[in-house]
Amino acid sequence: MGNGHIAFRHQVIKEEDGRKVRQILSNRFRFSRRMFRRLRNENGMVKVNGENVFLTSRIMAGDVIEVAMPTDEGEGEGTPPQPIPLDVKYEDDDLIILNKPPGIVVHPTRRHPEGTLANGLAYHWQERGEFHLIRPVTRLDRDTSGLILFAKHAYGHAFLAKQMEKRRYQREYLAFVHGRVEQEKGILDGPIRRVEEGSIIRKVSFDGVRAVTHFIRVRQWKNASLLRLSLETGRTHQIRVHLSHMGHPIIGDEMYGGSGEELGMNRQALHAGFLSLIHPLSEERFSLESSLPEDMATLQEKLDKE
Template structure:
């Protein structure tokens, strides 16, 4: 199925160059405009046009999104939990213990390997364009763009108020208040390959939290990211003396409770790249975190 965006040009837009129309009125990036023009994917009245084309009232402009693409990732038949999908995006509910994208240490068995197989089986010519990522042992929702246009749009909109990423975390101890904002800079030292610290040299990092349940010496928190630094939630909570259960990097390895950090990306809200309508998706708590909560409640 051909995937495209169509515009009907009115008197208001007459006289504009197509490049200006796409960039100024529709927030297309310069890179996307150039790539679409080079691929001969921009049409006026069914004829290929260049970026200097001057619009006329009544023109029907089409920007085709289909193009041949490939990625150096081996497709693998890995079960996927699809939380939402359309022609532009797919949202996956990632289980814990799986890497999102191939690395030197994990060249196979990743979410991206499974997704390329999934696209191939459906006959969709897509590569994996990650809009969000999660640590290997964090579960929950991840957005993947199916084409360059949707990737461009989602990346552009990530700082908008309508774009919300929310997490559930089970932590040791108790927060000072039932809700609040953590505004502490996160820094990566040069000789430290993975771990982050709170340091004034770091980037400003903002996490909003709300206590959902309280136990004898633990809490279930809902966290909303305003910024998206690496390990942000884990670093912030550990620094405040409330490390996440099972977080061996910023707390302790606790196999008696859970075999990974008790952190789950449970909710996503974002403007759809094509029409701006707000997409709301939630993923239920995975079994290992539910079992931990039952232990704490008991």
């Protein structure tokens, strides 16, 4: 990617012979209506065999379509950059994956207008001579650590969001919970809603929004268990609410009935340790893992000594 554009290239196959450029781009790259509008407003962005064409042009097998899709450069002020340390696990022209530490908010809010992961990301890109709007594909609570994914452009964000809808994007979390979980694995299926209007606290309730969490027990101790969890849906505080409702709140999660002072945990012992996704341009699947952060690793050592 360069000069504010994302490059797409496709050689037309026999089954696509005679189709319109727009139809092929829609099927091959899943361009949205908004993206097609941008292409119509920019001259010379779509070429076939090196020549400018209209989206309504019909093409033949063997033809090469090339698209230069405008990116975010010049679109608004973006998030104010701040020099905040980032642990970059992976980055290319289309996305970036960070290993988020606990205690930092992902995006500026009224209560946290600065000092967020997004501010640090804007600074990181500024130092590289890049500009991108902050497009988180997933979010993590302030005190949840682990892998978090951002798209660098609208196409990548739309592609990855669609993956999540189709459950092709996989996320796994590790959580230390109170008590011995007797089941080796299970499904937590309970609708979630706010406890009351305006509250940030959620609860399982029949009139809530559908929420499904899968878990596998990894280890057990005398009064604690380590679970690996995956999300079928992505509700706010979903894992925390479901585990609390199950009777096994996360160690350190005081909001949902857990405690951690005696074990040295001053936040919920929840870590996003694994993700697997299909890349928006190459469409190849790749996976990343993140080991336990220092406080959770220390917690495990303490549990091993009990």
